[in-house]
Amino acid sequence: MAWVLIVASLVVLWVASLCKIFYTSSSPSRNSFLTTGGAFQKRNVLLVVAHPDDESMFFSPTISYITSRGHNLHILCLSIGDADGKGNIRKEELYQACAILKVPLQQVKTLDHPELQDGFGRVWNHTLLAKIIEGEINSHGIDLIITFDRYGVSGHCNHRDVHYGVRKLLRDTPQGNIEAWELVSTNILRKYIGPVDIWFSILDAMQHSGEVMHCLLNEHPQKSFLAMAQHSSQWVWFRKLFVAFSSYTYANMLRRIECI
Numbered sequence: 001m002a003w004v005l006i007v008a009s010l011v012v013l014w015v016a017s018l019c020k021i022f023y024t025s026s027s028p029s030r031n032s033f034l035t036t037g038g039a040f041q042k043r044n045v046l047l048v049v050a051h052p053d054d055e056s057m058f059f060s061p062t063i064s065y066i067t068s069r070g071h072n073l074h075i076l077c078l079s080i081g082d083a084d085g086k087g088n089i090r091k092e093e094l095y096q097a098c099a100i101l102k103v104p105l106q107q108v109k110t111l112d113h114p115e116l117q118d119g120f121g122r123v124w125n126h127t128l129l130a131k132i133i134e135g136e137i138n139s140h141g142i143d144l145i146i147t148f149d150r151y152g153v154s155g156h157c158n159h160r161d162v163h164y165g166v167r168k169l170l171r172d173t174p175q176g177n178i179e180a181w182e183l184v185s186t187n188i189l190r191k192y193i194g195p196v197d198i199w200f201s202i203l204d205a206m207q208h209s210g211e212v213m214h215c216l217l218n219e220h221p222q223k224s225f226l227a228m229a230q231h232s233s234q235w236v237w238f239r240k241l242f243v244a245f246s247s248y249t250y251a252n253m254l255r256r257i258e259c260i
């Protein structure tokens with residue numbers, strides 16, 4: 001009977017976590033991310049990802065937080081995800097997902113650079129990445145960047161290279177007014193416990209100052225499903241399961257990137 005109790009406890013915990021998420025979305029936010037001294041100041045944010053679907057699969061809590069608070073969000077997708085020859089389809093799917101996520105389509109850019117092609121074993125040059133990202137910053141007056149951390153959630157080399165490209169930009173360019181945040185990769189257990197992970201993320205964030213860490217709960221997790229469903233070429237059964245059980249559907253832990 002022990003397993004029945006375990007399963008029942010997990011179900012209760014899952015439901016309680018979802019209640020916490022929905023309660024948070026219906027009450028005034030106390031999160032100070034992107035506020036200056038508690039006051040609203042419109043920010044120009046650039047989300048840098050590697051492939052179409054990264055935004056919906058991993059960053060949707062962050063996107064929802066930014067757009068619902070009236071900040072300007074730009075998305076730079078550094079490849080069309082052509083590893084399986086579906087790049088042109090995937091590019092269009094990204095725009096459809098961004099329409100669901102309420103990101104203006106003119107603020108979404110996808111690159112198809114010969115040196116930045118999707119795939120394991122494809123090494124992306126960090127200097128090239130830094131130069132491209134710098135161009136976007138200058139074009140749109142970006143003052144804050146969000147991207148993967150050095151593990152890149154799934155360990156995909158393209159995700160990791162994007163992180164190092166941003167880091168190179170911060171290190172090499174005199175962009176003193178740019179701040180950058182990374183999506184914290186969690187361990188495999190936390191990664192697949194769905195909304196239950198919010199308690200670990202909230203505790204993690206409480207142990208750090210708002211200057212270095214924030215936990216953003218997804219106020220509309222159902223929107224993440226809908227956005228990911230726009231990526232029809234990728235919307236196979238195991239990705240549906242991933243989106244349901246992935247903690248990144250329900251919360252994002254963001255940590256400030258410090259370059260020293």
Ligand SMILES: [Zn+2]
Nearest residue numbers: 050051054156
């Ligand atoms: Zn990816």
